Amino acid sequence: MRLVIAAVGRLKAGPERELARRYFDRIGQTGRGVGLDAPEVIELDESRARAAEQRKRDEAAALKAALDPKLAVFALDENGKHLSSEAFAADIGRRRDDGAAGLAFVIGGADGLAEEFLATADRKIAFGAMTWPHQIVRVLLAEQLYRAATILAGHPYHRS
Numbered sequence: 428m429r430l431v432i433a434a435v436g437r438l439k440a441g442p443e444r445e446l447a448r449r450y451f452d453r454i455g456q457t458g459r460g461v462g463l464d465a466p467e468v469i470e471l472d473e474s475r476a477r478a479a480e481q482r483k484r485d486e487a488a489a490l491k492a493a494l495d496p497k498l499a500v501f502a503l504d505e506n507g508k509h510l511s512s513e514a515f516a517a518d519i520g521r522r523r524d525d526g527a528a529g530l531a532f533v534i535g536g537a538d539g540l541a542e543e544f545l546a547t548a549d550r551k552i553a554f555g556a557m558t559w560p561h562q563i564v565r566v567l568l569a570e571q572l573y574r575a576a577t578i579l580a581g582h583p584y585h586r587s
């Protein structure tokens with residue numbers, strides 16, 4: 428099953444990019460045995476519109492255009508649902524078993540994701556109630572996807 432990370436904003440060369448890449452590589456290795464592909468990353472430029480609402484609308488349109496409509500959309504949003512790592516892994520496993528084409532995990536830019544985009548997402552997931560910078564969210568997501576792959580594989584990385 429495809430795993431796509433779509434982000435508004437580019438991750439510059441540096442520690443966050445390196446760490447996310449390290450987890451993506453590990454997902455490629457562990458995921459192979461449990462039917463999960465190595466994540467594909469799509470990075471989109473932030474809109475340069477003057478008004479925040481317009482920037483969010485532009486970014487939502489760019490995300491819609493960039494995402495394969497066959498993918499289920501998991502929006503990362505601080506107002507989303509708090510999930511345990513086991514529940515996150517179980518959801519991914521269920522969708523894989525149901526024959527889903529793939530999942531797109533969407534991270535907003537400095538203004539966040541537009542309400543209209545969030546309203547059409549299949550799931551909204553929060554990594555806690557606090558607001559994180561998109562670079563950190565990408566690393567958190569990479570680690571949780573790796574953890575999910577290890578949970579599905581029965582690998583001892585995750586200890587509950």
Ligand SMILES: C[S@@+](CC[C@H](N)C(=O)[O-])C[C@H]1O[C@@H](n2cnc3c(N)ncnc32)[C@H](O)[C@@H]1O
Nearest residue numbers: 503504505534535538539540553554557558559
């Ligand atoms: C800097 S935050 C956006 C800021 C915030 N929405 C606002 O308008 O002040 C950038 C992106 O990181 C992700 N993000 C930040 N905190 C998060 C959290 N606690 N849980 C999940 N995603 C988060 C979301 O995708 C968000 O759109």
